[in-house]
Amino acid sequence: MGFDSSYFTEAERELDAIRMRNRRTGELRIEEIDGKYPDTAALRKELTLTSAKLIALITERPENIRERIAALEKENLSLQRDMRGSLVKHGYPEDYLDPIYNCRICKDTGIVEDRRCSCFMDIVKRKAAEHLNSVTPLKLCGFDEFSLAYYDDTRPTELGPAARKIMAKNLEDCRRYAEEFHLPYKSLLMRGKTGLGKTHLSLSIASEVINKGYSVIYGSAPDLLRRLDKEKFEGGEMLDMLTTADLLILDDLGAEIDNKMYVSLLYTIINSRINSSLPMVINTNLTPAELERKYDERIVSRLLTMDELQFVGSDVRVKKGAEL
Ligand SMILES: Nc1ncnc2c1ncn2[C@@H]1O[C@H](COP(=O)(O)OP(=O)(O)OP(=O)(O)O)[C@@H](O)[C@H]1O
Ligand SMILES: [Mg+2]
């Protein structure tokens, strides 16, 4: 897929940093062990020597090179075993002095069998998502700033239980959604009137999922669709991102103007994400009946299969305004 090459450059840089950080950690571990345990240190040094001896053999190419390489390999293996045993004896994991990699598949080179490793493409995707989000103002809220005190605890709502009870469940569901985020994953549909915390909770999810290293795009439907429609004439990277980011948070669905092109873009995004089992969090003020009036059945039927959270209570924005 067509990503701007600057994201590749940024990803290379991030991979460099990862390699450097891991090498440094490895060096510190060696210093630590050498300083504390002379027996382990001696084994480690002998191991380093066998590698040097191997290189010397390969350059010198003596008559009996095969036997000597075989003997060295044997020596190397038995030294490794001893060193691991010695580490365990001192209470360390046996691989404590092994090279450290974030990605075992490509050993942090970003390449496997002449192709980009998936870990590298994940970084590229995250860079592209960060860029998209920096264009929309992404003010991240947290779960800890979400207070249940704004919701009434005394009267039943149209759904039965009091608002606070329902919202406590929503908060709990959103926390768990973020905490357990993985791919593939389910989608959420947050429904409810204005000012009840839909954006607040979805940004809380965004912040936690971003921290886990996933690519997350957050945007309001009116804004994303307007930009997407405009970009169609320019290249199409944005549509790629919206359809392939690990998580798409589509806020204010239904607040965009009625426009056939928007509906068709929405369908493309929602449908292709569902086909690749990629999750979405979608927020709307509209009731199912209103959704049906605004969008065709293909979109509505997909929205209504998502896990639904209903937001209830009275406008927190107004209550907070009154506090000031
Ligand atoms: N439970 C809460 N605790 C603390 N702040 C809250 C809570 N719910 C909402 N807010 C704050 O109130 C304001 C409005 O909330 P939010 O934007 O999340 O509402 P919304 O449901 O997305 O409304 P809309 O449908 O108009 O987009 C925000 O500043 C948000 O941080
Ligand atoms: Mg909102």
Ligand SMILES: [Zn+2]
């Ligand atoms: Zn990799």
